[in-house]
Amino acid sequence: MSLSDYFAEFIATNEMTVWSDCDALPEVSVVEYAPGVMALVPRAVEGSPEATIISAGIHGDETAPIELFGELLAALDAGQLRVGAPTLLIMGNRRAIAAGRRYIDTNLNRLFRRETLLQDDHRFECQRALELMHAVDRFMSDVVKNNDAGSVLHLDMHTAIRDSRYPRFAVEPFSETPTPDAIWQQLASAGLQAGLSQHQHSWTFSHYTRHYHGAQGFTLELGRVAPFGSNDLEPLAPMLDLLRARIAGTHDSIAHQRPLMRFVVTDEIMRKSDDFELCFADDIANFTEFPPGSCLARDGNDGEWIVREAPVHVVFPNANVERGARALLLARPLASEYPGTQ
Numbered sequence: 001m002s003l004s005d006y007f008a009e010f011i012a013t014n015e016m017t018v019w020s021d022c023d024a025l026p027e028v029s030v031v032e033y034a035p036g037v038m039a040l041v042p043r044a045v046e047g048s049p050e051a052t053i054i055s056a057g058i059h060g061d062e063t064a065p066i067e068l069f070g071e072l073l074a075a076l077d078a079g080q081l082r083v084g085a086p087t088l089l090i091m092g093n094r095r096a097i098a099a100g101r102r103y104i105d106t107n108l109n110r111l112f113r114r115e116t117l118l119q120d121d122h123r124f125e126c127q128r129a130l131e132l133m134h135a136v137d138r139f140m141s142d143v144v145k146n147n148d149a150g151s152v153l154h155l156d157m158h159t160a161i162r163d164s165r166y167p168r169f170a171v172e173p174f175s176e177t178p179t180p181d182a183i184w185q186q187l188a189s190a191g192l193q194a195g196l197s198q199h200q201h202s203w204t205f206s207h208y209t210r211h212y213h214g215a216q217g218f219t220l221e222l223g224r225v226a227p228f229g230s231n232d233l234e235p236l237a238p239m240l241d242l243l244r245a246r247i248a249g250t251h252d253s254i255a256h257q258r259p260l261m262r263f264v265v266t267d268e269i270m271r272k273s274d275d276f277e278l279c280f281a282d283d284i285a286n287f288t289e290f291p292p293g294s295c296l297a298r299d300g301n302d303g304e305w306i307v308r309e310a311p312v313h314v315v316f317p318n319a320n321v322e323r324g325a326r327a328l329l330l331a332r333p334l335a336s337e338y339p340g341t342q
């Protein structure tokens, strides 16, 4: 069975896909950790190559990352991409992808919290979050050597609902430990134009690998949501190059010279009531700047959110989130444009 067939079947069928070993990767141990989750581990490795976790389809309507993932599978199947470093390949929300929806019961990318996610919550995404957390735990304990957790890179690929002043950007989950410069440089070389650092825990998938395992986890926004077949993958070619290089274990040879604009989240506005609305047009681009005095949102009896003394940049505004969920992030730029500096 090819990896492409396996993942296509996983998305398309309601039956459990059964992985049967393939001939295309003779020097690689290919193990199914959970449905739609494959660990590829080279049987003989030189040195200690850095492991990578690559996930797509956590939101079912974000198709460009799924197409990029498909390119990797095709290259692996064709023998055009050698596995030189441990890799965990994850296809997130099967049912939401098949339905072309962000999620089925609840937003999967808010559930990655060990302390609160219960085994007996039978909503589809809750069960899937448990499977994905266990798969990452297994990869980190069985495959990643002791003390190497900090070198593992988790790239959780998404696309944004709206346009963006920086069409491709990385969200860095909150952590006490700063991301090494070399990682920012890899992201910049992959064509990411901005990095947005979270100011508090957010319980997303990439936060999970960072918070519980000390890995380098990022949510990547790779353009705008579009149906399958309508994505322009050309601007994502450098991203594909990075993914290929990480799998091959050759990313050290990638040239780094692009700048990356850095922002930090200063606040988030939650939707509290049914009467929540944004004060600005629905289709403004991510990172649009609002000067002091601007109204950002109105929420039932809580009144209006007004920008105070310094301008803010608005990211992920969405009035239609579930009650209690994040409706927008407010960010400010860091002083320097260059990777790793603040």
Ligand SMILES: O=C(O)CCC(=O)N[C@@H](CCC(=O)O)C(=O)O
Binding pocket: 059, 109, 158, 159, 160, 161, 162, 171, 173, 202, 204, 206, 219, 316, 317, 318
């Ligand atoms: O465009 C939007 O409003 C949402 C795009 C998206 O799915 N973004 C991620 C970001 C996760 C993070 O904050 O790290 C999400 O909302 O889950």
Ligand SMILES: [Zn+2]
Binding pocket: 058, 059, 062, 158, 159
């Ligand atoms: Zn998403």
